[in-house]
Amino acid sequence: MENISFEDLCLDEATLKAVEKKGFETPSPIQILAIPRLLNGDANLIAKARTGTGKTAAFGLPLVQKIREDKGFTQALILTPTRELCLQVCKEIQSFSSDNFPRMAAVYGGQSMGEQIRALKKGVEIVVGTPGRVKDHIERGTLKLENISYFILDEADEMLDMGFIEDIEEIFGHANPESRVLLFSATMPPQILKIASEFMGEYEIIEEEKRPEEPLLTEQRYWVVRENEKIEALVRLIDISPDFYGLVFTQTKVDADSVCKQLDEKGYEVAALHGDIPQNQREKILYRFRNKKTRILVATDVAARGIDIEGLTHVVNYALPFDVPTYVHRIGRTGRAGAKGLAFTFVRPEERRKLEFIKQAAFKSTKGKLTEEQIPSVNEVLKIKEKKLFEQMQNQLSLLNEDLSDESENQKSKENSTFEKMAQILCEERNPMEVLSEVLALSYGKSLDPSRYGEITPLKVFNQGRQIRLYVQLGRKDGYSPKDIANYFSKLLKIPQRMVDRIDLSEKFVLVSLPYQAGMDLLARAKKDKSLPSMHIDSKESQAIYKSEKERSRRGRFEDSSRRSGRKSGDSYKDGRKSKREKSEGKKKSGFTGKRESGSKPIHTSKTSNASLYKK
Numbered sequence: 001m002e003n004i005s006f007e008d009l010c011l012d013e014a015t016l017k018a019v020e021k022k023g024f025e026t027p028s029p030i031q032i033l034a035i036p037r038l039l040n041g042d043a044n045l046i047a048k049a050r051t052g053t054g055k056t057a058a059f060g061l062p063l064v065q066k067i068r069e070d071k072g073f074t075q076a077l078i079l080t081p082t083r084e085l086c087l088q089v090c091k092e093i094q095s096f097s098s099d100n101f102p103r104m105a106a107v108y109g110g111q112s113m114g115e116q117i118r119a120l121k122k123g124v125e126i127v128v129g130t131p132g133r134v135k136d137h138i139e140r141g142t143l144k145l146e147n148i149s150y151f152i153l154d155e156a157d158e159m160l161d162m163g164f165i166e167d168i169e170e171i172f173g174h175a176n177p178e179s180r181v182l183l184f185s186a187t188m189p190p191q192i193l194k195i196a197s198e199f200m201g202e203y204e205i206i207e208e209e210k211r212p213e214e215p216l217l218t219e220q221r222y223w224v225v226r227e228n229e230k231i232e233a234l235v236r237l238i239d240i241s242p243d244f245y246g247l248v249f250t251q252t253k254v255d256a257d258s259v260c261k262q263l264d265e266k267g268y269e270v271a272a273l274h275g276d277i278p279q280n281q282r283e284k285i286l287y288r289f290r291n292k293k294t295r296i297l298v299a300t301d302v303a304a305r306g307i308d309i310e311g312l313t314h315v316v317n318y319a320l321p322f323d324v325p326t327y328v329h330r331i332g333r334t335g336r337a338g339a340k341g342l343a344f345t346f347v348r349p350e351e352r353r354k355l356e357f358i359k360q361a362a363f364k365s366t367k368g369k370l371t372e373e374q375i376p377s378v379n380e381v382l383k384i385k386e387k388k389l390f391e392q393m394q395n396q397l398s399l400l401n402e403d404l405s406d407e408s409e410n411q412k413s414k415e416n417s418t419f420e421k422m423a424q425i426l427c428e429e430r431n432p433m434e435v436l437s438e439v440l441a442l443s444y445g446k447s448l449d450p451s452r453y454g455e456i457t458p459l460k461v462f463n464q465g466r467q468i469r470l471y472v473q474l475g476r477k478d479g480y481s482p483k484d485i486a487n488y489f490s491k492l493l494k495i496p497q498r499m500v501d502r503i504d505l506s507e508k509f510v511l512v513s514l515p516y517q518a519g520m521d522l523l524a525r526a527k528k529d530k531s532l533p534s535m536h537i538d539s540k541e542s543q544a545i546y547k548s549e550k551e552r553s554r555r556g557r558f559e560d561s562s563r564r565s566g567r568k569s570g571d572s573y574k575d576g577r578k579s580k581r582e583k584s585e586g587k588k589k590s591g592f593t594g595k596r597e598s599g600s601k602p603i604h605t606s607k608t609s610n611a612s613l614y615k616k
């Protein structure tokens with residue numbers, strides 16, 4: 001398949017020119033399969049292809065090649081599930097046409113009927129529309145499908161998901177029964193095949209060969225952050241990214257609005273997109289985002305469906321998605337077409353277990369690892385911003401000096417004389433460097449002011465074997481509040497209250513995280529001392545930590561004794577023989593082993609946890 005070119009696909013000269021104009025070099029797999037079939041023969045087709053595979057050109061190029069004549073009626077109908085896809089498809093096919101032919105119209109809900117009727121009345125060869133609106137036009141008699149030659153369903157599975165099945169059936173009823181039916185769908189649920197058997201007669205299914213698991217080019221990272229500090233984390237993420245251009249996913253419309261509002265208040269160009277945004281506004285928002293006038297779009301999954309935007313640098317999961325397919329779908333919005341993208345997921349501390357599940361499943365389907373990163377401190381953010389700002393300034397200054405065209409030279413000298421006069425006055429009695437740094441502080445001070453940033457209090461690192469989570473039979477019914485619980489364990493274990501972490505109090509019991517050793521001592525005590533409440537280790541997470549701590553301690557004992565016997569710490573048991581050899585060599589090179597030993601750190605150190613700042 002690799003060596004097939006557009007010339008091999010039966011495209012004529014005019015269409016090849018259009019392909020060249022678009023800058024397409026080689027046909028995509030779905031194009032290789034679909035284009036020759038559509039240009040030759042008359043079979044109905046079902047093509048399994050996702051957005052981003054070049055599917056629009058796969059049917060669009062044959063359409064513009066086949067439709068070269070004004071016959072006085074509509075010749076092709078393309079149904080799409082969303083307005084966004086409708087406009088996108090329309091635009092893409094228009095970009096293949098020359099001299100504004102074939103003429104196209106996009107008809108979708110939310111836009112005035114009048115405008116669409118006027119467009120249809122002028123006469124169009126190809127109509128792209130959403131099912132509801134297409135049906136409206138048929139009913140009003142403003143769209144006639146009796147003579148169409150092509151009936152195309154794009155993203156058919158999405159249309160079914162959105163409940164368009166009845167509309168589609170009705171539209172089929174009005175369409176030329178002889179028309180050729182093409183159905184594009186990313187998935188093949190049984191309803192698709194039902195439509196096919198009802199309306200398509202004989203058909204051929206084409207599907208690009210599955211490539212051997214291609215890893216997604218998206219780097220996946222996550223930050224553990226409390227809910228109320230997520231906005232601060234997002235601000236820092238945006239600020240450290242050189243050219244942030246991203247989609248921020250929230251779980252609800254309310255969250256989308258709230259995140260958008262908070263970013264807006266902090267001075268970012270941002271927009272929200274969700275189901276409650278009126279259609280005309282949606283289009284404006286998407287237009288601005290596509291043209292990078294707004295570089296941050298906060299959206300819900302439903303609203304972002306069908307939006308295909310190139311070149312995103314970031315996808316942010318402001319909230320952990322409910323399921324793995326949603327996660328994979330979201331992060332696939334970046335890291336496309338050979339470009340690297342970054343996907344950041346904000347995970348609340350209590351969501352770590354759910355995250356583990358997503359991590360494993362996401363690895364299976366993306367072959368990429370989701371790795372934890374620390375949220376940068378304000379100082380780190382400022383350093384990065386400072387560097388960025390300075391580089392920009394230097395670039396602009398050097399560009400300014402390079403620009404030697406006559407016109408700009410004149411303009412520049414005019415400006416220069418104005419600014420030079422100002423500079424002269426400012427520097428008359430003062431050191432020019434001082435003056436310049438004050439001017440810079442005036443221009444950029446705000447952006448580099450640490451007080452722009454809020455606080456993110458560090459979290460206890462829970463997954464490093466330093467804490468143990470216990471189930472303890474002490475609950476609200478015993479008169480305890482979370483504060484009392486912190487107090488109780490603090491007194492009992494003689495540890496500061498802040499080390500009593502992640503208190504989940506219910507009626508009959510409490511789940512609590514304690515420093516590992518203190519927790520283990522307490523368990524041992526509780527076994528003997530019947531005045532203490534009943535307790536045990538909670539959760540798989542803690543069980544795993546318990547096991548790994550036990551293993552560490554076993555190894556530690558072993559390594560301690562092996563250090564005593566002169567073995568390098570960290571050597572595994574397997575290397576014992578080598579170490580014996582070293583030992584005998586060591587006799588010759590005496591001193592070498594001793595030096596190592598004194599420098600080696602003991603592996604098993606008993607650690608108490610750091611400050612725990614996460615309290616309920």
Ligand code: AMP
Pocket residue numbers: 023024025026027028031050051052053054055056057092308
């Ligand atoms: P689609 O799957 O139709 O949404 O197309 C995704 C993007 O790929 C669009 O921006 C197309 O312009 C572009 N595209 C389609 N075919 C090719 C090709 N053969 N080579 C490069 N880009 C393409």
